[in-house]
Amino acid sequence: MKTSELAGYLGAESLNTEWTDRDIKGVYTTDLLSDAMANAVDNGILVTIQAHKNTVAVATLKDLAAIVVCNNRPIPDDMMEAAKEEQIALFLTKESQFVVSGKLYQAFKA
Amino acid sequence: MIIRADLHIHSCLSPCGDLSMSPRAIAGTLASRGVNLAALTDHNSALNCPAFDVACREAGIAALFGIEAQTREECHMLCLFAEPETALKLGEELYAVMPPVPNNPGKMGDQVYVDENEDILGEVEKYLVTSADIGIDELADRVHELGGIAVPAHADRPAFSLVSQLGFIPEGNWDALELVRLPLSEPAARELDTRGYPLITSSDAHYIEHLARRPFDLDIADAPLLRADGRVDMETIRAALARRPR
Numbered sequence: 335m336k337t338s339e340l341a342g343y344l345g346a347e348s349l350n351t352e353w354t355d356r357d358i359k360g361v362y363t364t365d366l367l368s369d370a371m372a373n374a375v376d377n378g379i380l381v382t383i384q385a386h387k388n389t390v391a392v393a394t395l396k397d398l399a400a401i402v403v404c405n406n407r408p409i410p411d412d413m414m415e416a417a418k419e420e421q422i423a424l425f426l427t428k429e430s431q432f433v434v435s436g437k438l439y440q441a442f443k444a
Numbered sequence: 445m446i447i448r449a450d451l452h453i454h455s456c457l458s459p460c461g462d463l464s465m466s467p468r469a470i471a472g473t474l475a476s477r478g479v480n481l482a483a484l485t486d487h488n489s490a491l492n493c494p495a496f497d498v499a500c501r502e503a504g505i506a507a508l509f510g511i512e513a514q515t516r517e518e519c520h521m522l523c524l525f526a527e528p529e530t531a532l533k534l535g536e537e538l539y540a541v542m543p544p545v546p547n548n549p550g551k552m553g554d555q556v557y558v559d560e561n562e563d564i565l566g567e568v569e570k571y572l573v574t575s576a577d578i579g580i581d582e583l584a585d586r587v588h589e590l591g592g593i594a595v596p597a598h599a600d601r602p603a604f605s606l607v608s609q610l611g612f613i614p615e616g617n618w619d620a621l622e623l624v625r626l627p628l629s630e631p632a633a634r635e636l637d638t639r640g641y642p643l644i645t646s647s648d649a650h651y652i653e654h655l656a657r658r659p660f661d662l663d664i665a666d667a668p669l670l671r672a673d674g675r676v677d678m679e680t681i682r683a684a685l686a687r688r689p690r
Contacts, residue, residue, distance in 0.1 A: 366518055368575035371545050386603040388573075394551050395571070410602075 335441055337399045337423045340379070344437060346402060346427035349409060353423040356399045361438045363431050367392045374398060381434050383407050390416035399423060404431045447669065450474060450659045451483040451508065452522055452597060452622060452646030455492045459553035459572060461650045466562040467492050469652060471499035471507075477656035481669070481676070483508035483524050485597075487572040488538050490531035491557035491565075497528045498560035506669055506676050511535055512597055514573065515580045520597035520604045522622060522646075523587045526675040530590050537586070541577040542570050580606075584617040591678060593619040593685070598648060600624055600632055613639050620644050620685045625658065642688035663687055 338355045341348040360375035365382050367389065374380050374396045382389060385407040393401050400423040403409060409426060417424045427434060453470060454461035467484065474482050482505050484496040493509040500507035509531035510524040525531045546569055547555050555568040578586070584594040599606045599613060599621045606613050613621065613636070620642040628636060645658040665687075667680040 366575070368514075368518060368543065371571075371574055372543055384603070388603055391552065391573075395545070395548060 340400060340402070340423070340425055343441065344402065344425065344427055344429075344434060346425040346434075349414065349424040349426055350417055352418045353399075353421045358399050358442075361435070361442050363435045365431075371395060379438065381431050381438065383431065385409050385413060387413045387416040389413070390420055390422055393422045394420045400425060402427060402434055404429060404434055445666070445669070446661050446663050447480040447506070448478055448659050449481040449644075449662045450479050450647050450649075450656050451481070451510070451524060451595070451644065452485050452512065452648045453482060453655065454486055454512075454648070454650045455484060455496070457486040457489055457492045457555055457557050457568065457572075458650065459487070459547060459549075459555050461486070461553070462652065463554060463556075464652055465650065466558055467496035468499040468560060468562055470649075470655060471496065471503040471505055473652055473655045475503040475505055479505060479656050479659060481506045481508065481662065481681075483510040483522070485510040485512040485522050485524070487512050488514055488535070488542060488574070488576060489555075489557075489568055489572055490528065490535040491568065493528035493531045495558055495560045501674075508593075508676055508681075510592075511538065513538055513578075513583055514575045514604065515578055515583055516575055517580055517609045518575055518604055519580050519606050519609050521580060521583055521587075522595040522597050523583070523592055524595070524681075525590065525592040526671070526678050530592065534586070534590060534592075538576040538578070539570065542572075542574055545571045545574055547571040580614075581616055588617060593678065593682060595620045595622050595644065597622050598624050599638075600628070600636060607636065613637060613641070615639060619682060620688060622646055626660075626689075638690070640690050642685050642690055644685070644688060660688070
């Protein structure tokens, strides 16, 4: 699956366009950024409710393709700004991490 | 005596801190903005504290030497000490239990420590804004064991705070709580239970222009600010914090 297919597949809202389309290598779900730093998949997706600019910093560090923010958490302007600058795709969905992870598991299980 | 304090400041050692934030520049700016008591609190490291010590002495500022530690819960805690050596000791302990994630200066920012003349002494290898494998209670106990003061940082902020990570302010061995602003605005003023801890605010400055924003006044009455050896008297600070509004 490519980054550009995520919004359609998840029924999520795509929040920005400043990113390069990539092949997604995997998915990790967590709300602890240190856990994401340790275990997120390079070129993968982070599924989380942590809607703040530090999440983008971790995504940058781990070279993530996308962040999927769940539960319709409000996205602060500085997070949008950081995602734009770092070219990280940002998606927002009303669904929970459980539901989003379940859907992505279907697509990415080996 | 009322002293003006800023107890949460980042230097060029923090990856998110501006390179112009040398301990010397920080101390000079604080002095010009009327701050009498300041703490250097870089993320998970105290390596700029020795330079801060010299710079504050020259600028006539009473200095505390600190770390903004990040715990297992991803809460930030200000750990403040009277001596740079104690802060360095805690820094070593934290570094040993931090994950081996290397810093990427190009992406995350530089992590340089300097001497009092702003000459670079070295760079920290591990990325500093990560969680040390220690819980909030364990950390507060360790800080007190070392003679320090423990203050959960920006406890009401939507990231890296007690409220963001735990959902509430738990009871703990805190000498005060740092809030982003005082008085609290609605709905936090109505909804956030700060459990009667003394409340403070700080600049959390990462840039020169932010130094000494949101300082707070500490009434130390007639207690000595400094010990005989010129270090800050922690008993005085502890007692004065206990008299802060709650």
